[in-house]
Amino acid sequence: MREELDDLQIFLSTRLAILLTLHVEMSSAHSSSGFACSCVLATSSEKDSDVTSDPVIPAFPDLHLSSAAILKELSTYFQKFSAQTRLAPPSPPHEIPPREAQEYPVQNLVFYNNIFMFFFLHDQSSAEHDDFTIRFASAMNQLLLLKSTDGADVEWGKEVKGNMYDMVIEGFQLLSKWTARIGNNVVRYNYSAEERKALVELVSYIKSIGSMMLRCDTLVADALWETIHAEVQDFVQNTLATMLRTTFRKKKDLSRILSDMRTLSADWMANTSKPEGELQSSQHGGEESKGNFYPRPVAPTAAQVHCLQFLIYEVVSGGNLRKPGGLFGNSGSEIPVNDLKQLETFFYKLSFFLHILDYSATVTTLTDLGFLWFREFYLESSRVIQFPIECSLPWMLADHVLESQNAGLLESVLIPFDIYNDSAQQALVVMKQRFLYDEIEAEVDHGFDIFVAKLCETIFTYYKSWAASELLDPSFLFALDNGEKYSVQPMKFSALYKMTRVKLLGRTIDLRSLIAERMNKVFRDNLEFLFDRFESQDLCAIVELDKLLDILKHAHALLSKDLSIDSFSLMLNEMQENISPVSFSSRLASQIWSEMQNDFLPNFVLCNTTQRFIRSSKVPLFPVQKPSVPYAKPNFCCGTQITTIEPMITGLQEALPKSIGLLPFDSGxxxxxxxxxxxxxxxxxxxxxxxxxxxxxxxxxxxxxMGLLDIVLREVDTTRFMQTAPWLGLVPGVDGQILHHQDGGDSPIVNLFKSATNAIVSIPGCPNPTSFYTMSKQAEAADLLYKANMNTGSVxxxxxxxxxxxxxxxxxxxxxxxxxxxxxxxxxxxxxxxxxxxxxxxxxxxxxxxxxxxxxxxxxxxxxxxxxxxxxxxxxxxxxxxxxxxxxxxxxxxxxxxxxxxxxxxxxxxxxxxxxxxxxxxxxxxxxxxxxxxxxxLEDKTACAIKQSGAPLHRIKFENTVSAFETLPQRGV
Known part of the structure; x- marks a missing residue:
């Protein structure tokens, strides 16, 4: 088994070396960085910069190989590569064995790792995107101007169309390079916030450039065909004619091949420098055969391109498949260097002509990011297709845009869903697996529902916060030193409101209508919550309800400027249940009247001095039964909750190392x-x-x-205790306990009034004994009242x-x-x-x-x-x-x-x-x-004891004194 693996490694390494060598030559001919699965690997000192810029070779989107490791393996079989091993960039630090770590300086490791890290390439991609967008739009304007101008200069037309051709080539190269960068980064399991932001922006760059190039495919087609036609005709009619007159004049076999190339692909009807009678002599390469060409949008066929490549290969190699120095090497060749360079340049141009002629398919292929769904860590490690949507990279990117609250990313929030379109296309067209498409479709349905809900939640929270900040008192904000803390940063939701035709798995979705429908429901839910909250409190909560309704109404007014939603009065009447013609009382009016009857009139007392109604301290005989207060979401009150520090502490936790040991004493x-x-x-x-x-x-x-208030309240309680304790028969005990001076019996004040009443009533001439009995009863009531207030709580x-x-x-x-x-x-x-x-x-x-x-x-x-x-x-x-x-x-x-x-x-x-x-x-x-x-x-003191055998005993609980948690009265009792 080991021998078979070694043979397989040798075979793959050899094949990879051949492909990379060929790719290096192609890149040098057309200055291209290759397509998604290609990577430039240097084989000479001239390509050192290419090696340092691409240290990882992505054989597959989820499998990357270090170029240093490949060169080291190939050095045994190819002596030419042995000198290049030191030129190749090193592997990441965690992949280098300890014995090899000393060969590469640490600073170089960090440098090359940073060069290839996706986050560090983002700024470069952003600049390339902006620059290409401007220049491509300028070239398109020039092309439109040329098409609208009658009798335009021929030379100017050639220049404009040639420039358009160069821009298309550059667009292909950028899309290829960006897609390759994403493919290299998709193997990462954990993404930081910066990496997700950069990945979203780079995906949006790819999709925006691809969409811009696809929209103008019919406009640029003629320009591309004419440019390719001119390139081919210039080569076969002018360059080959010169070679036939000079280099290959006495070489009949090679001259015959060149003549076949001219016969195969020359367009003699486009040669306008000769009259029709002289065209025959021009075909044989006369002395004055060079001329101008009339621009014709007639591109060569794929068969012509392949035949020209094959004939050039025959001319250069002479049928020798193992020519020393490579295909276009000048060692042992009888062809002059200049002619060989011209043949090499045209040979590689022909390979790009096929991609340019198939314009739409090439752009679609280069912008295909379906592998972001197919090749993921969770899917590969678990070996299943179904997995939680939180582990899906497209959803992770869309969710990051919503959670980050980044105004610059909101316009790209739908870009990650285009990855599902690419993966569905691959599942049906490339893989021909219907069950895989069904999985993608199920995930898209589930993910898009969650996306719309979270997007509407974000929009609603933003407008509620905006409305609350605008309704704040300006004088209050002016007096604050940090008043800008309560301002709301603008967000670009207007672009999302204009999206009425979102393409997703072949379906057209009206995102604007979905947002409007969802916002109508959210506003109604908010009104329902406010009324439920008011119904669970007393009448004093009407002030809070009024302010929260003002905020909600103002938020509705701000949102109505950009989105068509139901009127606020209609939704308010629906929630108050007075929209029916037979409704004679609203929900709010009924609740106010109920509170007036059951709570306000029986339990509030009037203070004429302050002209206020205050709640009586006496417990009502029949307490009002009310529902519990509903859970309050922050955006259902005043918008975002800006007082919580939990996410901030989480951010500091993430910045700490995984392990922190004790500080060494010998360090000082x-x-x-x-x-x-x-x-x-x-x-x-x-x-x-x-x-x-x-x-x-x-x-x-x-x-x-609270501690200061507690001290003041305790001083008042102490003074009150000193004044009332002698009359109530109370004495302070240990641990702050209050004890009765006499066990059983009445307190001194009650005994005093009882004895006084008995003494007075026993007198035969007592005029009114009833009043004295009343005073005795009042003494008992005062005794109960003051004793009940002795054990006061602590704030x-x-x-x-x-x-x-x-x-x-x-x-x-x-x-x-x-x-x-x-x-x-x-x-x-x-x-x-x-x-x-x-x-x-x-x-x-x-x-x-x-x-x-x-x-x-x-x-x-x-x-x-x-x-x-x-x-x-x-x-x-x-x-x-x-x-x-x-x-x-x-x-x-x-x-x-x-x-x-x-x-x-x-x-x-x-x-x-x-x-x-x-x-x-x-x-x-x-x-x-x-x-x-x-x-x-604390309630339970948890400790860990150690047995004599050394085994730990977990969670040993020790008894503690009675704490505030047990002595505090429950709320509402």
Missing amino acids: VSGCMRIVKEHLNWGAKSELKAEVLRGIKEIGSVLYW LEYALAFTSAALDKYCSKWSAAPKTGFVDITTSKDFYRIYSGLQIGYLEDSGQLASNNHESLGDSVAWGGCTIIYLLGQQLHFELFDFSYQVLNVAEVEAISIVQTHKSSHLLQGWEAQIEAMKKARRLNNHVFSMLKARCP
Whole structure:
């Protein structure tokens, strides 16, 4: 089996070398980079630049070979290639064996890898696309002007049509090169956001250039045929005539072949320099046979082209299939170099003539990107055809355009769906597999439905955000320092509204009508949500409903300028259920009247001083049953949700390395700080870091403010307790518990009034004993009322409880449980790692004199970050692995070693300010953690114990004191 594989490798390598050598010669003749599966490989020092620009040879779209490896294999069989091995670019660093890694410098590896990376080629492709589009349009304008001009100059016409011919050739070359680049990149399994953006734009370049060239196929046909006709006739009537008179005059066999070439393809009727009687003599190559040609749109047939190539091959090779030096090599040839060069140039032009004559088919082939669907990692690794749409590359690209919110990419959002058209064409025409087409069709149906839904969701969110930003108070925005934060960047949805004939698998889809239909449904769903939300709250929510309806109405007005949708009043009446002629009350009016009857009039009391109705503190006898508040999507309220920091933290997580170890003590403070900077490669995410810090700062400010309110409320409660405790018979106990002074019996105030009442009533002349009994009953009521208000809640504990509940849905992303049960010292995706990196960067900037980080953020960052870390159960991890804590430990060890060895302290010079800031931050963090442990002890303390045998016992729970989560009353009770 091994011998067979070796033979197969030798055979494939030999065949590949022959094809590449032939391709090099073809490329040099017509300056083409080849078609999709071709790649230039140098065989001489003249082609070094081609080798460095194409280091990977795509044998198939999902199989790439390193040119260095191929040359190394061929050097055994072809001595000529042995000297070229060092000229070929190296393999990617992960593919080079260790013993060969030393042969290639690291900087060259990075350089060549960057040259071939798809992302680095994007800028070049963008410039080529823009330049070619302008020049092709200019050539088309010249051609249209020529066709509309009567009696135009013949020479000018030839120049215009020749220029059009050159532009078509260049278009073929660009499409071929871009398609090859995509084919090389499709083997990648994971795509970054930059790569997806570049891939979408390059696909749009290919499809736009191909569409532009296909639209003008009938216009450029005459120009191409005339140019090819002139090229062929100039060669067979002029160039060959000169060769017959000079080089091949005494070589009868070769002269006969050249005469056959002229007889086969010469168009003597187009020669206008000779009268008709002299045409016969011109065919034999007379002295004055060279002349001008009348332009005729008559192109040679495929048979003529192949015959001319074969005859040129016979002339050059003389029937020798193993001619030394290659087909057009001048070693051992009796043909002069100039004549050989002319024959070589025309030989390779003939091969391109066939592609140019089949213009539409060539453009279609070059823009065919169906392999992007057929050759994918998931499909090849799982060996199945059906796979989730999230793994399909066309859908990944379309979804990226919608998720990225990039205004420049929105116009290309439908370009990835053209890949499905190409793959369906290949499935039916090339592969002739109906079941494969059915799979593509099923995926397109499913994907396009999801696409329309997500597109309409994006459009609706954009217009809601735009409307909300326009309805903001201008004076409020003017007073803000960051008012531009609430502005909405314009998006180019107008181009999508004009798409009424989208071609997809042979069907024509009116995208505009689909968007309009979907937007009508979304607006109605939004109205339904607003009314459901209002019906689940009290009458005070009418203010919120009014503002949200204003935003929705303004968004409808903005969208109606570009899209024909139902009127807002019609949709509002439908949702209020008063569109029928027999409807005498709307849904909103009925809900308001119901709230007035059941809640407002019974449960609100009037305060004449402030002229307000306020809700009574007395619990109603018959509570109003209301439905639960529906889930609020951000775009159903005011548009995009700009306050969440979860995606920002995810972006910082992606920038961290997969593993982060402990800082080495022998590196010193300077070495540790350098290692930390290498780990925290957030240079391109400075804005993201600033946003996350501001978000954590706001969380910390809110929690600290709640703490201040809690302190004030506790002072008021303490004062009230001191005033009422003697009358109620209460005494403070341990752990803040309130105990009764006497077990059982009544409180002192009740006993006092009862005894007073009994004493007064026992007097025979008591005028009105009933009033004294009433006072005794009121004392009992006051006793119950004041005792009920003794155990008041804590607003800080409420805030911490709800913050912990909000963090529950992020635990899987921000707090991964260790697989072994032990503390994982290399994990880098938990939140404490993110905050640790933010903290050390913040402290490093704060230590600089010119920095104003502390002035703009203050200590609220520590309160917010430590609170999240504590509620996620990561306090121990943070205290063990925080970067600044580790640097402080290294600094302490370094300071002790300096004192013991009596060395100079220049090692710590320059870091005093940063070390002092780290110590201050550690003290502040410890204070925050102490407060959190006192006010919000965790429910379950999970630990890992070790048996005597060394086996771990996972999730050992320890009993804890009663926390705020158990003592807080439930909402609505």
